[in-house]
Amino acid sequence: AQKITQTQPGMFVQEKEAVTLDCTYDTSDQSYGLFWYKQPSSGEMIFLIYQGSYDEQNATEGRYSLNFQKARKSANLVISASQLGDSAMYFCAMRGLQAAGNKLTFGGGTRVLVKP
Amino acid sequence: KAGVTQTPRYLIKTRGQQVTLSCSPISGHRSVSWYQQTPGQGLQFLFEYFSETQRNKGNFPGRFSGRQFSNSRSEMNVSTLELGDSALYLCASSLEYLDPEAFFGQGTRLTVV
Numbered sequence: 742a743q744k745i746t747q748t749q750p751g752m753f754v755q756e757k758e759a760v761t762l763d764c765t766y767d768t769s770d771q772s773y774g775l776f777w778y779k780q781p782s783s784g785e786m787i788f789l790i791y792q793g794s795y796d797e798q799n800a801t802e803g804r805y806s807l808n809f810q811k812a813r814k815s816a817n818l819v820i821s822a823s824q825l826g827d828s829a830m831y832f833c834a835m836r837g838l839q840a841a842g843n844k845l846t847f848g849g850g851t852r853v854l855v856k857p
Numbered sequence: 858k859a860g861v862t863q864t865p866r867y868l869i870k871t872r873g874q875q876v877t878l879s880c881s882p883i884s885g886h887r888s889v890s891w892y893q894q895t896p897g898q899g900l901q902f903l904f905e906y907f908s909e910t911q912r913n914k915g916n917f918p919g920r921f922s923g924r925q926f927s928n929s930r931s932e933m934n935v936s937t938l939e940l941g942d943s944a945l946y947l948c949a950s951s952l953e954y955l956d957p958e959a960f961f962g963q964g965t966r967l968t969v970v
Contacts, residue, residue, distance in 0.1 A: 774957035784945055786961035793957065832900065836957055844890065844913055845949070845959060847900035 743768045745833050745848035753854050754823045761808070762818040762851050764833030770794075772838040775816040776845070777807065780830040789831075792816060793838070820853075828855045859884065861950050861962035869968045875936040878965045882929050882950030889931040890959065891923060894945040903946075906931050907954040938969045 744767040754760040766775065777789040792800045792807045800807045808817040816835075820827055833848040862881040870876050882889050891903040902915040906925035923933040929950075935942055945966050949959040 776957075776959075778961070783963065784947075784966065785963040786947060786949070788958065788960055791958060834900075836959075838955065838957060844902040844905055844915065845892070845900075846902070847892075849899050 743770070743773075743835055743837065743846040745835055745846055747833055747848035747851050749851045750849070751852040751854070753856055754820075754827075756825060756855055756857050757822055759819060759821045760823055760853065762820070762831050762833070762853070764816045764818065764848060766814050766816060766833075766835050768835060768837065770837035774836045774838055775807070775809070776834040776836070777805070777816075777818045778832045778834060779827075780832060780850070782829070786832070790818065823853075823855045825855050825857060828853060861948055861960055863946075863948050863962035863965050865965060866963065867966050867968075869970060870938050872938055872940060872969055874938050875934060876938060876967060877932055877934045878946055878948075878967070880931045880933075880948030880950075880962060882931070882948075883960060886950040886952050886960075887929050888951040888954050888956065889925055889929065890949045890951070891931070891933050892947045892949065893917075894947060894964070895941075895943070900947075903933065912954060935967075940969050943967060943969045 773794045775792045779787045790802045790805045804821045806819045830850045834845045888907045890905040905913040925931045945964045947964045949961045
């Protein structure tokens with residue numbers, strides 16, 4: 742079984758500052774992928790960043806970076822230089838890459854509000 | 858390149874009715890997954906289809922069913938609707954069955970009254 746925990750239900754961040762969203766996971770899979778998605782009020786889930794369990798380098802995509810600490814089973818998302826448009830729900834998710842039925846398991850989400 | 862298209866965007870149904878939701882994946886993508894999102898339960902996996910075959914199913918009652926067509930388009934059906942079925946239903950498409958990346962549509966917001 743897989744489990745994702747996001748301990749921050751909501752947070753405020755000042756525009757142009759960096760913010761770190763916490764995510765810890767639990768899985769018995771040896772090979773897995775970790776994802777972050779953004780969900781604005783429109784409802785669409787927007788893919789932000791992906792980290793494979795065997796990737797040695799932390800993933801980066803523009804202003805998004807994933808701080809992957811495998812031994813601690815954490816995959817925190819860092820958003821640099823926050824913008825007003827970053828206000829949204831953020832979900833951490835994981836997916837086994839070997840077992841049959843590779844469904845995504847999601848955390849409860851963190852609501853981010855960027856203040857001008 | 859068009860993204861994942863879900864229709865309809867909004868739907869209001871009465872208890873006891875049935876509903877069919879549609880999902881057209883990104884062109885060339887062959888794997889489609891469905892998720893239910895509610896304020897109480899969060900995002901929960903419903904099913905996953907690849908090559909017209911259901912590959913995995915979440916913990917939902919038999920009232921929830923789905924299928925995938927030869928062009929990879931997928932439909933999900935909910936029969937005998939209950940108030941608790943009110944949710945945002947999201948569809949995700951992936952290139953292949955074991956492809957780690959999934960891209961979501963805008964969802965169908967179903968309200969059961």
